[in-house]
Amino acid sequence: MLKLMNADENKSKRLVSLMKKRGFIQPAFELYGGVAGLYDYGPLGGRLRRNVISKWINHWISLGNIVEIDSPTITPEPVLKASGHIGAFNDYASECKFCSSIYRSDHLLEEVHNNPDSLDNLSLDEELSKHKIPCPSCKKSGWLPSEPLNLMFSTTIGASKGGRRAYMRPETAQGMFLQYPSIYRHFRGKLPFGAVQVGKGYRNEISPRQGMIRLREFNMAELEYFIDPQKDIDYNLNSWDHIELKLVPDPINGEIKELKCTIYDAVENKIIRDKTVGWFMIKTFELMIELGINSDLIRFRQHETDEMAHYATDCWDLEIFGSYGWIECVGIANRGCYDLEAHQKVSKTNDLKAWRDYENELEIDKIICSPVQSIIGPHFKGKSKLISNHLETLDALEIKFPYSTTIDGEEITIEENMVEIKEVKSIERGEWFTPHVVEPAFGIDRIIWHILEHSYTEISKENDDYYTILALKNKICPIDFSVYPLFEKDGLDEMAKKIIFSIRDIKGINVNYDGTKSIGRRYARGDEIGVPYAITVDHQTLEDNTVTLRERDSQEQKRMHIEDLLKFISQY
């Protein structure tokens, strides 16, 4: 496999050149020297990206219980504190007092400490001064207190000094969690349901590498699927029995082993711990094939327990093989109720819950102490509300009067005449609970990169070592049809333009005209950017209204009447 990668190295260089040359992908801000980790999509890449995103959204929306939402990228600090992004994502950095160089605190201590990664900021500072760690750059020893090295871009909301601290979101998921009440209402409380969001995410990587693979600003597409953990849903997993997935399970019981099996078996045999995760895995696999990823180059890898993010309980990555090796492109995680509960706790609301009907109604007979407000009110004044609440929690059968307790730091006594012992009947039909969340999170840029890599084919033609075909799938490709007049004279060019106008009337089709240079070159130009079909207008067209339709991948041509062509295109 290593040999294969080396052989492909030049090929992948030629792909990068092509991407730049033809306007798919290029480093951003090149006029100003460029910025690592930031990329532009060009005239063709922009449309490619749009097509991938549309396909992604439709794939999920068509399930019927998924909606699309959108939320801001600028996120106030408390949100990210609640979600755990501030804290868990952090490493500490120390600044040299003398030369202002900044280093990761734990890295400075590597020589003198076994596991500096585990230290908190105070211990880090202590160790640094105890061992008189010198600055690698100026060799003096003296460090300012370590600060969290945050991988998020920070900003301030509001221009004045009192502005609120905020960050560019590191994932789109939080937007879906915060919109949960609205989504819950939309579906009128019927779980399971989900929401998707496509947008930019930001991570201030220390050193982005590997081209499009690690970006500082990237396109993410995330789906949050809210489920009742107690309800067993039948996903009909055996309807995918014709597909064998490559799985690399958590090596918790031994060495890493890749195995092949159907999604049904993987869930049955508990290789995949969560059925819903399994369902999303196979749905995601389907989507990848539709987008043009080579199915042989896809595998799922389960996160090892210590590798799992702070929120997840089970997590599988969809990895795609390309010139950078196996790259994680989708993460499918069961996040449990972590996020919703965290936000409920911090924001002090009760709104992030769902209602579950009991199978059988529960009749509950209770004997309670009902406070007599006309006595308690005047007697305890401001404290009366707290006292009433307390009384309602007591078991009336056990209580003896006068009853003493401490409320709000004060000893109080309840006399018998302050309460009324009542028998109440209540019927409980269900309960509130916090839904669990299964999240498939897609790195769109990484997927696009691999679509391009897997589509990129070089064949040899006479006099041509590298004839390039970008075998993009229909409707993913930026341009769907090209119309070429054999020559731009004798009215062929006008005929071609007439045909283009009729094609443009068909919705959603992007058609392109090219009339310069030889016909062979124009086919080559089209093949190179993945135009699936070329329509050629020749002299015969003027006589009998027929054109030739050339297929990109087979390079075969068929002559057909313009009417039939338009019919073909409208069904394309």
Next chain:
RNA sequence: GCGGAUAUGGUGAAGUGGUAUCACCUGAGGUUUCCAACCUCAUGUCGUGGGUUCAAUUCCCGCUAUCCGCACCA
């Protein structure tokens, strides 16, 4: 972040202390009856800031970016 290498039209490359060459691509014209043909012409380049110098794309230093290791990240 550390170590090494690199930066020349859109792409891929050559070259020089006196402002740069080639191929492909692109555009115009000609030619051409279906797969990167040919002819003529044309457009377009020394990453960036500073230093040395009469003169720097070339030499030196800083910065930025890219590639390869290591580390980090997922």
